[in-house]
Amino acid sequence: xxxxxxxxxxxxxxxxxxxxxxxxxxxxxxxxxxxxxxxxxxxxxxxxxxxxxxxxxxxxxxxxxxxxxxxxxxxxxxxxxxxxxxxxxxxxxxxxxxxxxxxxxxxxxxxxxxxxxxxxxxxxxxxxxxxxxxxxxxxxxxxxxxxxxxxxxxxxxxxxxxxxxxxxxxxxxxxxxxxxxxxxxxxxxxxxxxxxxxxxxxxxxxxxxxxxxxxxxxxxxxxxxxxxxxxxxxxxxxxxxxxxxxxxxxxxxxxxxxxxxxxxxxxxxxxxxxxxxxxxxxxxxxxxxxxxxxxxxxxxxxxxxxxxxxxxxxxxxxxxxxxxxxxxxxxxxxxxxxxxxxxxxxxxxxxxxxxxxxxxxxxxxxxxxxxxxxxxxxxxxxxxxxxxxxxxxxxxxxxxxxxxxxxxxxxxxxxxxxxxxxxxxxxxxxxxxxxxxxxxxxxxxxxxxxxxxxxxxxxxxxxxxxxxxxxxxxxxxxxxxxxxxxxxxxxxxxxxxxxxxxxxxxxxxxxxxxxxxxxxxxxxxxxxxxxxxxxxxxxxxxxxxxxxxxxxxxxxxxxxxxxxxxxxxxxxxxxxxxxxxxxxxxxxxxxxxxxxxxxxxxxxxxxxxxxxxxxxxxxxxxxxxxxxxxxxxxxxxxxxxxxxxxxxxxxxxxxxxxxxxxxxxxxxxxxxxxxxxxxxxxxxxxxxxxxxxxxxxxxxxxxxxxxxxxxxxxxxxxxxxxx
Amino acid sequence: xxxxxxxxxxxxxxxxxxxxxxxxxxxxxxxxxxxxxxxxxxxxxxxxxxxxxxxxxxxxxxxxxxxxxxxxxxxxxxxxxxxxxxxxxxxxxxxxxxxxxxxxxxxxxxxxxxxxxxxxxxxxxxxxxxxxxxxxxxxxxxxxxxxxxxxxxxxxxxxxxxxxxxxxxxxxxxxxxxxxxxxxxxxxxxxxxxxxxxxxxxxxxxxxxxxxxxxxxxxxxxxxxxxxxxxxxx
Numbered sequence: 001x002x003x004x005x006x007x008x009x010x011x012x013x014x015x016x017x018x019x020x021x022x023x024x025x026x027x028x029x030x031x032x033x034x035x036x037x038x039x040x041x042x043x044x045x046x047x048x049x050x051x052x053x054x055x056x057x058x059x060x061x062x063x064x065x066x067x068x069x070x071x072x073x074x075x076x077x078x079x080x081x082x083x084x085x086x087x088x089x090x091x092x093x094x095x096x097x098x099x100x101x102x103x104x105x106x107x108x109x110x111x112x113x114x115x116x117x118x119x120x121x122x123x124x125x126x127x128x129x130x131x132x133x134x135x136x137x138x139x140x141x142x143x144x145x146x147x148x149x150x151x152x153x154x155x156x157x158x159x160x161x162x163x164x165x166x167x168x169x170x171x172x173x174x175x176x177x178x179x180x181x182x183x184x185x186x187x188x189x190x191x192x193x194x195x196x197x198x199x200x201x202x203x204x205x206x207x208x209x210x211x212x213x214x215x216x217x218x219x220x221x222x223x224x225x226x227x228x229x230x231x232x233x234x235x236x237x238x239x240x241x242x243x244x245x246x247x248x249x250x251x252x253x254x255x256x257x258x259x260x261x262x263x264x265x266x267x268x269x270x271x272x273x274x275x276x277x278x279x280x281x282x283x284x285x286x287x288x289x290x291x292x293x294x295x296x297x298x299x300x301x302x303x304x305x306x307x308x309x310x311x312x313x314x315x316x317x318x319x320x321x322x323x324x325x326x327x328x329x330x331x332x333x334x335x336x337x338x339x340x341x342x343x344x345x346x347x348x349x350x351x352x353x354x355x356x357x358x359x360x361x362x363x364x365x366x367x368x369x370x371x372x373x374x375x376x377x378x379x380x381x382x383x384x385x386x387x388x389x390x391x392x393x394x395x396x397x398x399x400x401x402x403x404x405x406x407x408x409x410x411x412x413x414x415x416x417x418x419x420x421x422x423x424x425x426x427x428x429x430x431x432x433x434x435x436x437x438x439x440x441x442x443x444x445x446x447x448x449x450x451x452x453x454x455x456x457x458x459x460x461x462x463x464x465x466x467x468x469x470x471x472x473x474x475x476x477x478x479x480x481x482x483x484x485x486x487x488x489x490x491x492x493x494x495x496x497x498x499x500x501x502x503x504x505x506x507x508x509x510x511x512x513x514x515x516x517x518x519x520x521x522x523x524x525x526x527x528x529x530x531x532x533x534x535x536x537x538x539x540x541x542x543x544x545x546x547x548x549x550x551x552x553x554x555x556x557x558x559x560x561x562x563x564x565x566x567x568x569x570x571x572x573x574x575x576x577x578x579x580x581x582x583x584x585x586x587x588x589x590x591x592x593x594x595x596x597x598x599x600x601x602x603x604x605x606x607x608x609x610x611x612x613x614x615x616x617x618x619x620x621x622x623x624x625x626x627x628x629x630x631x632x633x634x635x636x637x638x639x640x641x642x643x644x645x646x647x648x649x650x651x652x653x654x655x656x657x658x659x660x661x662x663x664x665x666x667x668x669x670x671x672x673x674x675x676x677x678x679x680x681x682x683x684x685x686x687x688x689x690x691x692x693x694x695x696x697x698x699x700x701x702x703x704x705x706x707x708x709x710x711x712x713x714x715x716x717x718x719x720x721x722x723x
Numbered sequence: 724x725x726x727x728x729x730x731x732x733x734x735x736x737x738x739x740x741x742x743x744x745x746x747x748x749x750x751x752x753x754x755x756x757x758x759x760x761x762x763x764x765x766x767x768x769x770x771x772x773x774x775x776x777x778x779x780x781x782x783x784x785x786x787x788x789x790x791x792x793x794x795x796x797x798x799x800x801x802x803x804x805x806x807x808x809x810x811x812x813x814x815x816x817x818x819x820x821x822x823x824x825x826x827x828x829x830x831x832x833x834x835x836x837x838x839x840x841x842x843x844x845x846x847x848x849x850x851x852x853x854x855x856x857x858x859x860x861x862x863x864x865x866x867x868x869x870x871x872x873x874x875x876x877x878x879x880x881x882x883x884x885x886x887x888x889x890x891x892x893x894x895x896x897x898x899x900x901x902x903x904x905x906x907x908x909x910x911x912x913x914x915x916x917x918x919x920x921x922x923x924x925x926x927x928x929x930x931x932x933x934x935x936x937x938x939x940x941x942x943x944x945x946x947x948x949x950x951x952x953x954x955x956x957x
Binding site for chain 1: 930
């Protein structure tokens with residue numbers, strides 16, 4: 001058994017992609033987990049009479065209150081734990097912690113250490129160092145034990161061996177234990193672990209565990225587990241060593257138990273784990289050493305962008321809803337710590353460079369933030385991380401050049417025109433067929449580039465007659481065209497204008513507008529994003545209501561506060577813009593609401609509706625598109641499974657990690673195909689292009705449309721019928 | 724009911740070594756003798772928690788049913804009987820004639836009784852946990868989760884609930900609390916923090932191989948919870 005060594009990111013990424021079992025088992029897991037988590041959270045809500053957001057608010061507040069008096073709480077814990085008979089050491093770095101544990105083993109002549117599952121010990125790479133010092137660590141959590149036999153690292157915070165199929169486990173055990181295991185007889189493999197590990201438990205000199213919480217008031221540690229291995233590591237060997245990060249402190253036993261409720265519901269959808277241990281001091285005749293590790297935690301506390309990540313209780317929920325994680329698993333999407341939270345904390349415990357590769361896979365869908373039981377703003381933190389990665393000296397120069405060029409409106413307009421001409425030879429009816437770009441085009445047929453942008457199409461175009469009187473009748477509405485619809489899908493912008501005119505609005509499309517800055521912001525180049533934000537603010541300053549077909553632009557306008565942190569004047573102007581900007585769907589349901597059924601045509605059509613992930617996760621728009629379509633038209637809306645899961649567009653991700661984007665899109669297309677709808681609506685133009693291009697490549701008989709396009713088409717039909 | 728024999732060679736040597744390491748164990752012959760010892764006269768000795776102090780918040784009615792539903796959902800069996808004596812038959816049936824190890828609290832209740840604990844005739848407790856049963860007592864039952872709280876401190880006592888493959892947990896209906904919150908409050912209110920406390924909910928389990936659930940990994944694979952007493956005890 002050789003100790004695990006971390007390979008470079010590209011190698012891990014390619015290996016993860018090649019292993020089809022990873023994405024298959026993670027997809028099944030994510031779907032099951034969603035259901036069982038929902039049930040467990042609902043039960044927690046019933047038991048406590050609080051909503052999930054209140055529960056997680058409480059947990060975050062508890063953790064924050066501890067950090068506010070961190071030193072006092074640590075002192076209190078140390079005093080109480082010493083009083084209970086433990087020896088407590090504080091270590092500033094991982095190396096110090098490792099040195100202490102190795103010295104202890106040497107002093108006591110210990111050569112065998114049994115370990116309960118502990119991410120803190122993974123963080124400080126304890127196993128590798130123990131091996132080097134001639135001490136054998138034996139993992140006793142079944143999943144960790146299997147990984148140790150296979151010289152691998154955990155790919156998930158809670159389910160460490162989730163990437164490994166049963167036949168691989170059977171092969172591994174047959175090879176290691178020298179007798180044959182049947183891959184279909186999982187209980188026999190579990191029994192083998194029980195027998196093998198019991199010898200280790202009974203002969204080990206040290207039992208090493210982590211801690212799910214450190215209780216300041218009593219000096220106890222809280223440990224949860226299902227297998228029962230943790231409590232054996234605690235009790236059986238003559239020395240018990242605890243390795244825990246200092247962020248694990250909570251004030252009282254009650255707080256620790258409240259945390260268990262959210263931890264188990266979020267981790268495995270259980271109401272409680274089989275064992276919840278509270279250990280205060282050693283058992284009679286035993287030594288206990290508690291190693292408190294800082295290793296970058298105080299630096300994290302000093303950075304307001306990342307401080308909330310210290311509230312993490314390591315449940316892994318963020319990974320369980322993460323679409324890119326589903327494709328590549330934790331070995332690709334993470335370093336030692338995996339999943340969204342893993343990416344955020346890696347720069348502090350390890351290095352920014354270690355997070356650089358995997359963070360590029362994030363599609364910025366924001367799902368992680370919605371399920372986090374500690375209310376950590378993971379989506380925002382991941383964007384900050386990307387910006388840190390991109391602005392490292394001497395890195396991502398090409399990206400910065402691209403965004404610097406993208407800032408220029410006329411240059412972009414010209415380049416699209418040149419592209420439209422240059423791509424003429426590759427035009428087919430369904431889209432562009434470009435050789436040499438197979439990595440990007442074989443699964444996503446690029447759309448034909450239009451010669452005329454939306455702003456050109458709208459110039460001198462007569463206004464559509466109003467259908468009915470609404471709140472915005474006679475009022476001026478400015479349309480933020482959005483760069484993608486303007487240049488690549490002008491039909492979306494034109495339809496938007498028509499619908500607003502149908503509601504009686506006087507529509508203006510300021511010609512100075514270009515891009516809200518989202519691509520650069522998502523891409524981590526915040527300098528360019530700021531330039532584009534300033535331009536957008538200036539352009540729309542004189543307007544009272546600004547409507548855009550792209551909710552992503554609305555999200556971005558609200559994000560401006562992050563770009564202007566140093567300028568109160570710009571902050572004020574950005575806030576004014578944010579207050580007056582609305583997405584089209586909300587506008588059509590609100591001030592521009594047309595009478596019920598006013599776009600009903602009487603022609604049967606079945607559609608399905610995909611919700612733009614940020615509309616759901618950030619703007620919380622929920623069923624709005626469904627409501628609007630049902631209100632205005634007589635179309636049949638088929639239920640689309642996983643309609644809140646990202647389609648895989650993810651801005652830069654679909655270009656930098658096309659394999660990930662492709663697999664997420666295919667997951668989406670399978671769900672769409674199941675509905676048998678002839679049209680799929682998505683409220684974000686980027687997603688419409690992405691899903692449409694994927695559907696063409698997959699030869700799926702479904703048309704991807706923006707709701708504006710669909711509704712404008714209904715409008716035309718209604719007006720034609722009226723004539 | 725046959726008596727399992729200890730396995731040969733190395734295992735026996737290991738077992739001897741372990742017995743000496745963990746000291747003396749109470750070994751109880753089950754079946755009729757168990758029925759004899761588990762009578763209500765000794766109940767108080769089995770459950771000395773009132774003396775521990777602390778503030779116990781319970782609520783009225785319906786808690787047992789809630790507890791039993793959740794305990795069963797977690798894979799344990801839950802019985803309620805007026806006295807331990809009336810539960811003895813079911814306990815003996817559960818133990819299937821296996822040797823039973825008891826914690827010191829339970830053993831003290833047993834000590835004054837005339838029971839057979841002949842180390843020569845009854846097979847030694849199998850440390851591999853494949854054959855033995857254990858009996859422990861719980862000072863708190865949590866209705867919300869179907870959990871039992873065990874407060875055993877010494878290694879010998881902890882080992883009973885850790886290593887036995889069939890575990891009997893006895894408690895009193897009056898020790899039911901509604902949620903983990905009250906359990907935490909009770910623990911916080913104790914004059915002395917227990918050195919070791921574990922909320923145990925159902926048998927030991929894992930889903931680490933392809934998320935397929937397997938019962939009985941390191942700890943017990945079968946659990947019987949017996950709560951004695953009437954509602955008037957509450």
